[in-house]
Amino acid sequence: MKYALPIMGTVAAVALFALSTASQQARADDQPSYSDTFEQLDLFADVMARVRSDYVVEVEDGELIEDAINGMLQALDPHSSYVNPESFRDLQVQTSGRYVGVGMEVTQEDGYVKVVAPIDGSPAAEAGIKSGDYITEIDGVTVLGLxxxxxxxTIRGEAGESVTLTIARIDEEPRDVTLVRREVNREVVSHEIKDGIPYIRISQFNEKAASxxxxxxxxxxxxxxxxxxxxVLDLRTNPGGLLDQSIKVSSVFLDGGEVVSTRGRDGVDIESYEAxxxxLLEDVPLVVLIDEASASASEIVAGAVQDRGRGLVVGMTSFGKGSVQSLIPLRGGRDGALRLTTQxxxxxxxRSIQGTGIDPDLYISAIPDDGEDHTRLSESDLPNYIENENGDSETDEIDIAIDYPDAEFDVQDDYQLQRAIEIIKSGNYQQRLAELQN
Incomplete structure (x- = not known):
């Protein structure tokens, strides 16, 4: 059974809730573990009453409670949060593939907004915003405290309106980028023939990915x-999306069998998802490209291809988001929804890749080796991330052989993709695949 704190208009309503919990406590003397919880709810009501009466400026009760709920959820892990009714409606639109905005997947780190990945074809991507960039100001106002x-x-708005973001990037001076909000139509699949080899890119797993x-x-x-x-299936910078789409995409390459399994608390509530x-592509050589910004559903597909011996996974270790969030509508969505990590x-x-990521079969860097650390944001960098129950990745303790492009190589020429094509065209694909399986 799920419980939800309703958003109440007055502190009196909160006090009434606290009193009602006291009567529940009287009926639950045989469950002493609840007593501390009821006392904490009384404490919450006391604190809110004091803020409401004594804080230096007047505050809205609804905003206080929403912030309190978010504070509770965000202290659990980076992906649990409260979704207010307006954001819940926006979220339902976004998963269908169309919404108005600037087109970024973001998280929060050290009080700043950090870009996980820009969306292909969006104003953010066209302006050169990259994974790992920090947003420090919005229209000249700091994001600290938000x-x-x-x-x-604040970044969202109406189509045609502009927003100026201050972008900070490591080893570079902050710069202002003005973006014009527009309808972002997430045509998430693109394809072409590159040097005689079919190439398909999936930029996100929304409702249109598998079709x-x-x-x-x-x-x-x-x-x-x-x-x-x-x-060549390109899942680089793909932040993930819908679980069912990752199953359907995997089904294109697998003839039945398990794609992924999920487990809840204490290993119970186990579900297995099969292709x-x-x-559709039996016996067709397959190379899957991943990088540090490939997350969630991208990692499900890459992990299934790798574990089932269906293809070669090439690139760099992925983001490491190995948790599942359930979106739980509150009062049918009238009070928004709860995004809660449940599995x-x-x-x-x-294998659980939570915090560790999918290690590729062949490590190939997109940039030359200049001796600098170019490690990008990963799940384990996020505050309150859930640790992998099996410990750190084994590759953290061994030397990894990475294939780097030459120092004079132009990164715009995409060394990872070039190498993926070479692997297929060389005729050594099956041999490499067999070596990795032994």
């Missing part, structure tokens, strides 16, 4: 007279 929800709501992938495959087949010599029978997910081999 919750993540407040900051995101877009299937359409892209059919168009590539038509362009190549039905015969695909291989496929549909009848893969961890595990690859077909039983």
């Amino acid at each position: 919750s993540l929800t407040e900051a995101v709501n 877009g992938l299937e359409s892209a495959i059919e168009e590539l087949r038509a362009a190549m007279d039905g015969d695909l010599p291989g496929l 549909e029978a009848g893969q 961890r997910y595990y690859t077909p081999a039983g």
